[in-house]
Amino acid sequence: MEKVLVFGHKNPDTDTICSALAYAYLKQQIGMDAEAVRLGEVNAETQFALEYFGVAAPRFIETAATETNAVILVDHNERQQSVSDIDQVKVLEVIDHHRIANFETSDPLYYRAEPVGCTATILLKIFKEKGIAVPKEIAGLMLSAIISDSLLFKSPTCTDEDVAAAKELAAVAEVDADVYGLDMLKAGASLGDKTAAQLIAIDAKEFPMGSFKVEVAQVNAIDVNEVLAKKAELEEAISATIEQKGLDLFLLAITDILNSNSTALALGAQTSAVEEAFNVTLENGVALLEGVVSRKKQIVPVLTEVFVAKN
Amino acid sequence: MEKVLVFGHKNPDTDTICSALAYAYLKQQIGMDAEAVRLGEVNAETQFALEYFGVAAPRFIETAATETNAVILVDHNERQQSVSDIDQVKVLEVIDHHRIANFETSDPLYYRAEPVGCTATILLKIFKEKGIAVPKEIAGLMLSAIISDSLLFKSPTCTDEDVAAAKELAAVAEVDADVYGLDMLKAGASLGDKTAAQLIAIDAKEFPMGSFKVEVAQVNAIDVNEVLAKKAELEEAISATIEQKGLDLFLLAITDILNSNSTALALGAQTSAVEEAFNVTLENGVALLEGVVSRKKQIVPVLTEVFVAKN
Numbered sequence: 127m128e129k130v131l132v133f134g135h136k137n138p139d140t141d142t143i144c145s146a147l148a149y150a151y152l153k154q155q156i157g158m159d160a161e162a163v164r165l166g167e168v169n170a171e172t173q174f175a176l177e178y179f180g181v182a183a184p185r186f187i188e189t190a191a192t193e194t195n196a197v198i199l200v201d202h203n204e205r206q207q208s209v210s211d212i213d214q215v216k217v218l219e220v221i222d223h224h225r226i227a228n229f230e231t232s233d234p235l236y237y238r239a240e241p242v243g244c245t246a247t248i249l250l251k252i253f254k255e256k257g258i259a260v261p262k263e264i265a266g267l268m269l270s271a272i273i274s275d276s277l278l279f280k281s282p283t284c285t286d287e288d289v290a291a292a293k294e295l296a297a298v299a300e301v302d303a304d305v306y307g308l309d310m311l312k313a314g315a316s317l318g319d320k321t322a323a324q325l326i327a328i329d330a331k332e333f334p335m336g337s338f339k340v341e342v343a344q345v346n347a348i349d350v351n352e353v354l355a356k357k358a359e360l361e362e363a364i365s366a367t368i369e370q371k372g373l374d375l376f377l378l379a380i381t382d383i384l385n386s387n388s389t390a391l392a393l394g395a396q397t398s399a400v401e402e403a404f405n406v407t408l409e410n411g412v413a414l415l416e417g418v419v420s421r422k423k424q425i426v427p428v429l430t431e432v433f434v435a436k437n
Numbered sequence: 438m439e440k441v442l443v444f445g446h447k448n449p450d451t452d453t454i455c456s457a458l459a460y461a462y463l464k465q466q467i468g469m470d471a472e473a474v475r476l477g478e479v480n481a482e483t484q485f486a487l488e489y490f491g492v493a494a495p496r497f498i499e500t501a502a503t504e505t506n507a508v509i510l511v512d513h514n515e516r517q518q519s520v521s522d523i524d525q526v527k528v529l530e531v532i533d534h535h536r537i538a539n540f541e542t543s544d545p546l547y548y549r550a551e552p553v554g555c556t557a558t559i560l561l562k563i564f565k566e567k568g569i570a571v572p573k574e575i576a577g578l579m580l581s582a583i584i585s586d587s588l589l590f591k592s593p594t595c596t597d598e599d600v601a602a603a604k605e606l607a608a609v610a611e612v613d614a615d616v617y618g619l620d621m622l623k624a625g626a627s628l629g630d631k632t633a634a635q636l637i638a639i640d641a642k643e644f645p646m647g648s649f650k651v652e653v654a655q656v657n658a659i660d661v662n663e664v665l666a667k668k669a670e671l672e673e674a675i676s677a678t679i680e681q682k683g684l685d686l687f688l689l690a691i692t693d694i695l696n697s698n699s700t701a702l703a704l705g706a707q708t709s710a711v712e713e714a715f716n717v718t719l720e721n722g723v724a725l726l727e728g729v730v731s732r733k734k735q736i737v738p739v740l741t742e743v744f745v746a747k748n
Binding site for chain 2: 223224225226227228229230231232233234235236237238239240241255422423426427430431
């Protein structure tokens with residue numbers, strides 16, 4: 127049987143990397159020649175999790191069609207977030223927890239999306255349905271994914287199912303979810319040694335909204351002011367990205383993981399959409415978004431609504 | 438809680454009607470105010486199944502947003518096959534077994550597609566996962582859906598899972614699947630009293646293929662020549678549809694349910710795509726498609742490939 131590549135989105139986060147590893151493991155157990163790969167650099171938070179549980183990072187790929195015709199997507203479905211040659215391979219399966227958009231196949235496939243906080247939560251169900259035990263290190267990675275996506279269970283995207291799955295996985299992984307989780311989040315929020323260009327690319331995703339092109343980047347921080355101290359460099363890096371990609375808006379959300387707020391830094395021709403969406407006034411491009419920690423649930427839908435109304 | 442409408446595609450077939458009824462039943466058991474509805478006339482085959490198992494047809498609706506904001510789609514996802522105001526309601530869930538295209542949401546949802554022959558096969562899994570027993574009459578409807586979509590297990594879309602589900606459902610419904618199934622298919626293939634316009638609309642679906650608009654209709658027949666005897670009227674009705682909808686191609690597949698072949702009748706500016714896709718020569722718009730019984734697996738993908746290559 128042909129090799130199947132399993133991967134998450136570009137600018138990989140902990141859920142994307144860990145879910146690719148976990149699902150490839152599951153598929154291997156049922157006889158598939160599956161390999162987890164990644165589409166970008168492993169971030170500091172994910173690196174912490176991989177090292178803690180002693181698992182090697184997946185192999186990096188630039189393109190998929192050069193080595194296989196069959197892929198499985200985890201933690202994403204939108205074409206622009208996937209491998210660059212996604213149109214040249216057959217998508218066998220998708221396991222995801224995001225909205226569905228810019229995704230099209232010519233054949234039926236296995237697609238499983240659930241409105242939960244993390245792909246790993248769905249994967250745990252599939253492990254159970256298939257009767258496959260989750261090994262300790264895979265459980266640790268899946269727990270890390272849930273902690274990351276839920277900001278240690280504080281995000282509004284976090285459901286009871288995510289909390290229950292995390293509890294179960296923490297027992298298998300033999301860690302205290304809260305202690306381990308805060309250490310992992312802090313490892314990811316150590317931003318001091320990053321350049322502005324690196325900061326805005328840590329977790330950036332592009333979204334078509336109506337007829338507009340919008341990129342929303344998010345960084346977790348212990349100290350938001352430490353990030354804002356680099357505002358001039360950040361603006362320069364963001365402006366370069368806007369020009370290079372032809373964006374109408376770039377929104378950087380600097381998320382305070384201790385106080386569960388985000389500070390927005392917005393640039394581009396359509397910054398007024400941010401003001402409208404969140405009912406705030408940008409001062410020098412900056413505004414506090416009270417209680418906003420989830421890009422998926424609290425940023426993308428409201429911004430999309432504003433842009434679609436402009437069409 | 439708000440009422441949730443559960444429905445399949447326009448030009449409903451047996452899977453669409455029966456899966457809507459079965460899934461609405463399941464949702465009611467877990468406390469949802471769910472109602473199965475339909476987007477078009479019940480066909481003769483489905484009517485046979487409903488009468489045999491003593492279940493009333495779902496209520497017909499023209500629009501959804503006039504009565505609720507929340508819907509569940511079964512047996513389809515493409516916008517043009519759904520209720521006319523699908524963009525004005527929130528899709529809570531999709532249970533389907535088709536390709537994914539022209540489907541987009543702004544929020545995460547529960548989406549479950551599997552590459553099996555029938556939606557009802559997936560529903561049986563969900564009944565089991567939720568621990569809900571399938572009542573006799575619902576089992577009969579779900580069995581009817583599988584028999585219909587698989588042409589009594591002869592279609593290449595039919596998987597081992599469909600056969601196993603049908604066997605299980607036949608036992609609950611207390612019928613012999615082969616005997617009941619042939620009676621049901623024959624009831625649906627009694628085309629004698631239908632006008633040409635009715636014939637081409639029994640099971641017609643529109644597909645965007647590349648930049649082209651294509652409609653593929655399918656009728657089951659015991660005697661294909663009986664249908665072709667009305668060729669002039671069929672062509673007139675098809676031409677009217679092409680003009681009305683601005684189609685580039687209309688393909689009517691007359692499927693011989695006893696010999697598992699289809700006879701194609703193609704009209705429109707792009708009939709050459711049919712010749713290219715199936716490597717046949719149309720004579721007066723007609724060609725035999727050997728072994729072709731499945732629109733989804735044997736018609737739509739090959740036609741799509743030809744049209745996409747034209748772009």
